[in-house]
Amino acid sequence: MPATDPGAPTSNALAGGPAGPRALRPLTDTALDALTVGATARGGPLPAGGPDAVAKQLREEAGDLLPYRGEGAHTALRTLTTALAAGAADPAEPHCAAHLHTPPLAVAAAAELAVAALNPSLDSWDQAPAATALETLLAHTLAREIYPPAPGDTTTPDALFTTGGTESNQLALLLAREHHGPRLRILCGANAHHSIARAAWLLGLPQPTTLPTPQGILDPARLAAALHRALAPTLVVATAGTTDTGAIDPLPALAALTTTHGARLHIDAAHAGLLRLAPRLRHLVDGLQHAHTVTLDLHKLGWQPAAAGLLALRDHTDAAPLTWQADYLNAPDDTDAGLPDLLGRSLRTTRRPDAFKIAVTLKALGRTGLAELIEAVLGAAHHLATLIDDEPALELHATPTLTTVLFRPTDATDDDVAALRRDLLTQGRAVLGRARADGRLWLKATLLNPHVTPGDLADIPALVRDAHHARATKTPAPRTEDHTTREDSTVKEGRPAR
Amino acid sequence: MPATDPGAPTSNALAGGPAGPRALRPLTDTALDALTVGATARGGPLPAGGPDAVAKQLREEAGDLLPYRGEGAHTALRTLTTALAAGAADPAEPHCAAHLHTPPLAVAAAAELAVAALNPSLDSWDQAPAATALETLLAHTLAREIYPPAPGDTTTPDALFTTGGTESNQLALLLAREHHGPRLRILCGANAHHSIARAAWLLGLPQPTTLPTPQGILDPARLAAALHRALAPTLVVATAGTTDTGAIDPLPALAALTTTHGARLHIDAAHAGLLRLAPRLRHLVDGLQHAHTVTLDLHKLGWQPAAAGLLALRDHTDAAPLTWQADYLNAPDDTDAGLPDLLGRSLRTTRRPDAFKIAVTLKALGRTGLAELIEAVLGAAHHLATLIDDEPALELHATPTLTTVLFRPTDATDDDVAALRRDLLTQGRAVLGRARADGRLWLKATLLNPHVTPGDLADIPALVRDAHHARATKTPAPRTEDHTTREDSTVKEGRPAR
Numbered sequence: 001m002p003a004t005d006p007g008a009p010t011s012n013a014l015a016g017g018p019a020g021p022r023a024l025r026p027l028t029d030t031a032l033d034a035l036t037v038g039a040t041a042r043g044g045p046l047p048a049g050g051p052d053a054v055a056k057q058l059r060e061e062a063g064d065l066l067p068y069r070g071e072g073a074h075t076a077l078r079t080l081t082t083a084l085a086a087g088a089a090d091p092a093e094p095h096c097a098a099h100l101h102t103p104p105l106a107v108a109a110a111a112e113l114a115v116a117a118l119n120p121s122l123d124s125w126d127q128a129p130a131a132t133a134l135e136t137l138l139a140h141t142l143a144r145e146i147y148p149p150a151p152g153d154t155t156t157p158d159a160l161f162t163t164g165g166t167e168s169n170q171l172a173l174l175l176a177r178e179h180h181g182p183r184l185r186i187l188c189g190a191n192a193h194h195s196i197a198r199a200a201w202l203l204g205l206p207q208p209t210t211l212p213t214p215q216g217i218l219d220p221a222r223l224a225a226a227l228h229r230a231l232a233p234t235l236v237v238a239t240a241g242t243t244d245t246g247a248i249d250p251l252p253a254l255a256a257l258t259t260t261h262g263a264r265l266h267i268d269a270a271h272a273g274l275l276r277l278a279p280r281l282r283h284l285v286d287g288l289q290h291a292h293t294v295t296l297d298l299h300k301l302g303w304q305p306a307a308a309g310l311l312a313l314r315d316h317t318d319a320a321p322l323t324w325q326a327d328y329l330n331a332p333d334d335t336d337a338g339l340p341d342l343l344g345r346s347l348r349t350t351r352r353p354d355a356f357k358i359a360v361t362l363k364a365l366g367r368t369g370l371a372e373l374i375e376a377v378l379g380a381a382h383h384l385a386t387l388i389d390d391e392p393a394l395e396l397h398a399t400p401t402l403t404t405v406l407f408r409p410t411d412a413t414d415d416d417v418a419a420l421r422r423d424l425l426t427q428g429r430a431v432l433g434r435a436r437a438d439g440r441l442w443l444k445a446t447l448l449n450p451h452v453t454p455g456d457l458a459d460i461p462a463l464v465r466d467a468h469h470a471r472a473t474k475t476p477a478p479r480t481e482d483h484t485t486r487e488d489s490t491v492k493e494g495r496p497a498r
Numbered sequence: 499m500p501a502t503d504p505g506a507p508t509s510n511a512l513a514g515g516p517a518g519p520r521a522l523r524p525l526t527d528t529a530l531d532a533l534t535v536g537a538t539a540r541g542g543p544l545p546a547g548g549p550d551a552v553a554k555q556l557r558e559e560a561g562d563l564l565p566y567r568g569e570g571a572h573t574a575l576r577t578l579t580t581a582l583a584a585g586a587a588d589p590a591e592p593h594c595a596a597h598l599h600t601p602p603l604a605v606a607a608a609a610e611l612a613v614a615a616l617n618p619s620l621d622s623w624d625q626a627p628a629a630t631a632l633e634t635l636l637a638h639t640l641a642r643e644i645y646p647p648a649p650g651d652t653t654t655p656d657a658l659f660t661t662g663g664t665e666s667n668q669l670a671l672l673l674a675r676e677h678h679g680p681r682l683r684i685l686c687g688a689n690a691h692h693s694i695a696r697a698a699w700l701l702g703l704p705q706p707t708t709l710p711t712p713q714g715i716l717d718p719a720r721l722a723a724a725l726h727r728a729l730a731p732t733l734v735v736a737t738a739g740t741t742d743t744g745a746i747d748p749l750p751a752l753a754a755l756t757t758t759h760g761a762r763l764h765i766d767a768a769h770a771g772l773l774r775l776a777p778r779l780r781h782l783v784d785g786l787q788h789a790h791t792v793t794l795d796l797h798k799l800g801w802q803p804a805a806a807g808l809l810a811l812r813d814h815t816d817a818a819p820l821t822w823q824a825d826y827l828n829a830p831d832d833t834d835a836g837l838p839d840l841l842g843r844s845l846r847t848t849r850r851p852d853a854f855k856i857a858v859t860l861k862a863l864g865r866t867g868l869a870e871l872i873e874a875v876l877g878a879a880h881h882l883a884t885l886i887d888d889e890p891a892l893e894l895h896a897t898p899t900l901t902t903v904l905f906r907p908t909d910a911t912d913d914d915v916a917a918l919r920r921d922l923l924t925q926g927r928a929v930l931g932r933a934r935a936d937g938r939l940w941l942k943a944t945l946l947n948p949h950v951t952p953g954d955l956a957d958i959p960a961l962v963r964d965a966h967h968a969r970a971t972k973t974p975a976p977r978t979e980d981h982t983t984r985e986d987s988t989v990k991e992g993r994p995a996r
Contacts, residue, residue, distance in 0.1 A: 012867060363569055
């Protein structure tokens with residue numbers, strides 16, 4: 001292959017301006033072709049071989065990332081996109097179901113292309129005129145879904161866009177710190193996301209007081225006792241959709257306690273918050289409206305490519321501590337003259353409009369379309385749970401609340417479960433997660449693919465059962481009982497490094 | 499227009515998997531067509547009319563962002579992409595030159611499409627097998643450019659990917675806090691980026707001690723005196739490429755002082771750091787290699803869509819305080835078994851691989867291609883400075899160091915300068931920035947478009963001179979002397995709301 005390809009003259013073409021789309025079109029064609037080639041080469045949910053083999057393969061395929069002379073746009077894009085796809089754990093593959101790692105909708109991914117081409121940056125209006133207006137509109141729209149107008153309530157809700165649930169939780173703790181000062185104490189369940197404790201560390205706050213959650217949810221009686229003992233201003237953090245099991249804390253009861261005790265309430269609804277938009281499911285997250293702040297995350301049950309996080313605020317004035325002034329972005333006379341002041345809407349400065357893809361998606365699907373997707377994945381989780389319950393070799397942890405199903409081989413130790421998960425990863429057969437519940441380690445399937453079929457689901461118990469049997473009897477898992485959807489296993493056989 | 503379009507059945511198609519590219523192709527076509535339509539409608543660097551008019555137009559065009567029934571993928575994508583482009587301040591337009599707001603390369607934008615489709619997330623290996631390997635490779639490649647191997651130096655450098663210079667600076671201060679404890683004092687020039695002070699606030703540290711920088715750079719004599727007075731462990735923050743003027747602090751002299759006084763050194767090289775990759779310019783940022791940490795940002799002189807930030811570390815073990823453990827992502831037995839532990843590489847959890855577009859771009863352009871772009875924009879800045887110096891009605895602040903040119907009408911007050919900038923924005927004629935230097939307010943042109951022509955540059959002084967004259971004489975700027983590249987001014991005339 002020559003060092004440069006015929007497309008080389010376009011290597012430094014810009015994506016924006018009137019000529020941008022002409023430059024982009026052949027390049028997006030190259031990227032899409034390479035995605036197809038890479039997905040076919042992978043032929044399953046992830047590459048086989050494990051981390052070292054995948055890294056070696058990637059290094060060989062990528063070659064020199066900083067050559068003296070460029071290899072041209074098409075060659076570089078084709079080479080690396082093929083490698084990225086061939087080496088992906090692709091959540092659009094039915095057996096890639098470990099994490100709250102969503103398969104993005106095509107319409108959202110296409111919207112990202114427009115954002116990448118225009119590169120609006122939401123740190124000042126003169127870098128993002130329409131994007132500023134669109135973000136404002138979407139923030140108010142989504143904030144009103146979490147905080148519907150209530151009689152007598154004159155506050156206006158708002159929402160801030162973040163890089164995900166973790167940044168939303170950081171912001172929530174920061175706002176609480178600024179409202180209550182460094183004496184603030186944080187109270188959460190052991191089921192809270194790790195980012196709560198990490199945010200406390202980041203912000204120089206004491207580590208949260210963690211209440212045991214043996215049932216997987218924060219018990220109101222336990223919270224009441226802790227609030228009775230509290231000597232300092234307190235932020236209570238509840239969870240709507242835990243990472244490990246998808247459990248939802250009893251939000252109305254917890255909210256009532258925080259009101260009684262004058263505590264501040266943050267709800268991490270990164271997982272379950274979007275249920276507010278699904279009429280048949282929204283009762284599951286009743287109580288969100290009582291929180292001062294709510295973490296949302298549309299790169300989970302919103303089918304967005306990362307990042308697509310929000311922090312909803314019951315009262316938009318609550319964000320005042322984020323006010324920040326930098327003359328080149330929001331000089332007082334510019335603000336007085338009507339240029340929107342955007343710095344106080346984020347801790348970042350340069351900030352891409354993640355609102356755009358979300359807006360395109362919601363407008364494309366509507367409430368009914370989004371609700372159908374959410375219902376589809378909750379339905380898939382219930383169906384998988386039934387299949388596992390029917391499989392004597394497997395034990396189901398519990399009926400799923402959301403999209404998370406925990407299960408394990410009946411005769412396995414915790415070490416077996418952990419090793420079995422790694423076997424499936426290394427063999428390139430399935431991406432399943434792990435979670436500890438009731439003192440034991442479980443395999444975790446998080447079903448976020450709304451197009452998963454009953455056949456795809458039926459494969460999962462069989463795959464796990466057979467892989468466990470193979471481990472137990474120390475035989476390689478039989479290739480003929482490979483229940484994954486891999487269409488051409490010879491491709492993988494010929495690529496042992498994956 | 500019907501509520502749904504013929505493309506509606508594809509609205510919930512996924513971007514990934516073997517079928518993803520087939521679903522994406524017609525949607526990317528729609529997005530690219532809409533980008534063209536929108537750019538033509540805009541017909542210049544930004545929409546005319548100012549914030550209220552642009553917001554009104556956007557709201558009318560966007561309609562309901564959360565309709566009961568979806569409008570279909572193509573309709574939603576077309577509608578909102580057209581509105582986003584028509585209402586953009588597009589840095590690919592030659593007269594959009596206010597900020598370090600780069601026009602992205604088409605190849606980088608196309609690479610973003612691949613990332614959006616596959617949605618790798620760098621919080622665990624099993625969400626991003628190849629992306630993990632690629633990020634590691636690029637981190638080491640770029641870290642070695644900042645910290646080349648030195649005789650006797652056995653440390654291995656590394657780099658962490660961030661959402662931009664602001665997050666890089668936050669991380670740098672956090673690592674300093676963790677190394678030295680809360681007694682840490684931060685010492686920086688008045689020319690430092692606002693994110694230094696904001697990060698100190700975020701992290702619960704005292705506000706930085708700010709040394710005056712009347713010459714626009716941090717004077718070593720002043721730093722020496724301050725370090726002599728310092729009673730606590732100190733982090734010195736120097737700047738390579740200020741936001742206001744592009745000035746570069748005297749890095750070797752500052753670095754020598756920090757060594758003498760046992761202080762820690764962070765250099766914010768968000769603007770100028772990439773000069774390390776341009777052989778004829780790298781001497782301008784000599785001294786970076788002496789810093790403990792260096793902020794880089796390829797969404798500035800790297801032509802990447804946001805986000806593309808890094809924090810380079812002279813010693814990879816310096817990142818140890820970021821170590822964090824969450825069983826579902828990096829259980830000890832998984833780490834022991836060889837699964838890469840990624841949580842300690844960021845404060846975020848879900849994290850898109852911004853390394854990918856950077857890697858594609860560097861491989862496409864090579865060192866020589868990137869150096870050509872950097873030299874082109876520095877050359878354009880020098881050329882514009884010459885043109886301004888030759889224009890009697892305008893005053894040039896100084897010969898530019900990087901890509902930033904400050905100038906003002908000779909007979910203008912500071913208020914005139916600020917109002918003139920807003921006039922140009924409101925009229926949709928130019929996006930210029932503002933900066934205070936030597937006690938006066940200046941217009942700021944930040945030239946990041948490598949394809950800007952001498953004619954484009956020649957228009958800028960004329961545009962400013964005429965707009966100032968029109969303000970001074972209270973006449974509307976004459977349309978016949980509109981020097982922008984707007985091809986079809988009738989489009990704009992017909993769209994007064996923009």
